[in-house]
Amino acid sequence: MLWISLSLSSLGDWLGFLATTSLASQLSTSYSQKLYAIAGVLFVRLLPAVVIGPIAGAFADRFNRRRTMVITDLLRFVLFLSIPLQQSLWWLFTASFLIECNSLFWIPAKEASIPN
DSSP states (O other), X not given: OHHHHHHXXXXXXXXXXXXXXXXXXXXXXXXXXXXXXXXXXXXXXXXXXXXXXXXXHHHHHHSOHHHHHHHHHHHHHHHHHHHHHHOXXXXXXXXXXXXXXXXXXXXXXXXXXXXX
C-alpha cells in the first residue's frame, strides 16, 4: 500500500510541475514574459530547499512520519487545486513555493519510512 501511494504522489508531483510551468506560460502575454514566468516557477520551486531544507529533516525525525506524509500531501493537493481557481501568476508563484515547502517535509518522512 505504501509503494502505491508513494508512486501516485510522485506522479502527481511531476504532473504538477508540468502543469504549473504550462500555466505560467499561458498566464503571460509576450514571449519574454513567458520565459520569465517559467523561470520564476523554477526559482520558487528551488528556493525552499535553501531556506527550509535543513529544518525539514529534523522535523521529520521528531514527529510521526505517516501523519507528516498524509498532512503534507493533503496540503499540497489543496494548493495545487487552488492554482487554477485563482488564475494569477503571483498566486502560482506563491502556491509553488508553499508546495515545495511541504515537499521538503514529505521527502524526509518518506525516506525514513521506507526501511520500516
